[in-house]
Amino acid sequence: MKSIFNIEKIILLLFLSVLGIACQKEIDKKEAHQPKEHQAFPYKMPTEKPNFPLSASAERMFDYPAPRVQDNELFSQFKYTRLKGFDYNNGDGTITRRDPTRPIKVGDTYYLWYTKRHTKVPPIGWNNAAKATDEIPSTDWDLAEVWYATSKDGFTWEEKGVAIKRPEKPKSGWRSVCTPEILVWKGKYYLYYQAFDEPSGLKGDLCPVSISYAESPEGPWIHGGDAVIPFGKEGEWDHKATHDPYPIVHNGKIYVYYKSAYNKWPDNRKNYAVGHGLAIAEDPLGPYTKHPLNPVMTSGHETTYFPYKEGIAAIIYKDGNERETVQYAPDGVNFKVMSKISLVPIAAGPYTPDAFTNTKDGRGITWGISHFINAGKNGGRHSIIARFDCDLSLDYNEPGFKQSGVWHKPAVYFAQGLGKLRSHPEGR
């Protein structure tokens, strides 16, 4: 029995050791979160998380790209410049340009695509969609087409003409083609866009994603497919819409981020939520496989994505608890908040030289084109496109973009007035 006893003893000691190591690790973990003797936070900002007890807020400071926002590569202010070269019929609402793509540079020329509507009258509005005709648009993006322009400096543009025309009825998009985004893949150019078969607003924004491709950014564009990003199954979050397709080349594949409003009809429209899914394909024309963790982003409306380091960064505009943030996902799927931003560019298309290079070292962005949807005068509703500049780049460092406050004249605040909310119950 002696030898067996000894073997059992050895096994016993072995298990005791393993258990001991496991327990010690557990104790270490706990001690790391227990207040030790008091040590005051220093006047000089530490570069790494100090090894003494911190408040929750001080702990988090070191989870961001830098403890000081001024040093945070994924924080920026945004500066805006009016573009030269686009006519809007004196702002009467009959011409709109909106939803710009990312500009791409081919040779020494930037190319830009966008939704253009040029109608005899301004839109009559979403709620009047039933009264829309072949000449009267319901929304700002009804009866629209995809146009393009070129520029040498990104400030002054020359409109070149239509890229994607509305096809003959009843082909998909006969009513309106809009909200383009560009992909460059294996030497070819692909435009993704939304194709309407009825005035927007009639049954919501029902507009599957179509795709066309060309050998040159100047076209001609060949129809490549309709409804390439399939809707979800009945009852799934994205079963009524796949909007705003946003392709990036990542992990050797085509990652298309897309938006879907959910929790909307048939309930009150105000109960909507906006989510963003990811669909992946090996060829631009599909088939696309949706990521099982969709929605990968639960804040943001029009959302902007760009390669950053080994993953994907995103600029989140309005909607959701994490509205007005920059986020980052090393895997392109699991995004975390990196900064909180102000005056976020709307429907932003940043110049992103590495959007299609399958990079694992994304360098970020410094400028792009966005839109304003409320540019009209005297109720003539239309949109304009504009340039934004920023410093969300690893290669550019401009303190002018890193200030943590935005100064508006008081009139900007007073313009956000109480209006009819002025009459409040006593005791509010």
Add this chain to the structure above:
Amino acid sequence: MKSIFNIEKIILLLFLSVLGIACQKEIDKKEAHQPKEHQAFPYKMPTEKPNFPLSASAERMFDYPAPRVQDNELFSQFKYTRLKGFDYNNGDGTITRRDPTRPIKVGDTYYLWYTKRHTKVPPIGWNNAAKATDEIPSTDWDLAEVWYATSKDGFTWEEKGVAIKRPEKPKSGWRSVCTPEILVWKGKYYLYYQAFDEPSGLKGDLCPVSISYAESPEGPWIHGGDAVIPFGKEGEWDHKATHDPYPIVHNGKIYVYYKSAYNKWPDNRKNYAVGHGLAIAEDPLGPYTKHPLNPVMTSGHETTYFPYKEGIAAIIYKDGNERETVQYAPDGVNFKVMSKISLVPIAAGPYTPDAFTNTKDGRGITWGISHFINAGKNGGRHSIIARFDCDLSLDYNEPGFKQSGVWHKPAVYFAQGLGKLRSHPEGR
């Protein structure tokens, strides 16, 4: 040996069981984070976190007060109204009103205190502090005093006169008394304020916190003490300043939140960071004990605190990675981000009926007074106070404050122009 062998065997089995349980727990933990069979996120917003794999963003949605921002009690837009009853000498920079306290209601009357400067000339600026005289102010808050006004409705105010005068030289505050905050404690009124003994800017913003008290909100005010919130020791984050004292009655004690800029001098001023500490006392006049986890807040400049549920909520304006957020700490110490906000009221003093009631059921806020520091015309720098309204209240629900976007005219964006940043290196 047999009996011993059996005991060892039992011990061995016992340890194996313990280890087995420990391991199983570890496996359970891991499985909870492993994708199980695919289940799609539903079209109808779940009220609780679904029990299937989610993206990081979708997980976080359920960590906020509500998954939809529109339902988030700690999210609000802010609406602004110009106050009636205050004269500013036609905006020539000689009169300033800033840093309002929270208004308090006594009987049917709201009382408000604020920094008032009325000088012969506008301030000559921080960088010219050496040229300041007894009649020429350096900064907007130099040569100032604490004044007060009353109102029946919070919109129209009547200025009543000075509350805290500058004392005779060399008493603390002889140069300027400013940035007041109010506390009501055991039937008495206490004003906390900053006391300058030299023109602001000469050696920074060196201004310890003084305190005065009165039996009535109309005074007379009796000097209660100077430097009541002590500076930190040399090398500690708050060793050069304790600014913006903000008292709340919590846990039966007086919680004073205060601001300190650190990481600043002697390095570049632009390298500053802003932290917020908590000092606790059993009597308004002190002594104050600083919380060992200070700074309890590492974003925000002027920061606003109010009782909320069992803890304290905060409105974070500019500065820090968590600029422009609402945060909440059930213990008043460990704050977490509850929402991302826009056009945040500056130096906000919200009407907070339960600020001094030692509540464990804080109800939130719906309006208050804030300031704008850039109200002057033609370079005459001065500040104005204004009213803000919001819905950060558990008792008030106004969808008009819960919209997730803010619409500005494009001119508001273009006013944030590139300026001299226009000339960028090629390839940026």
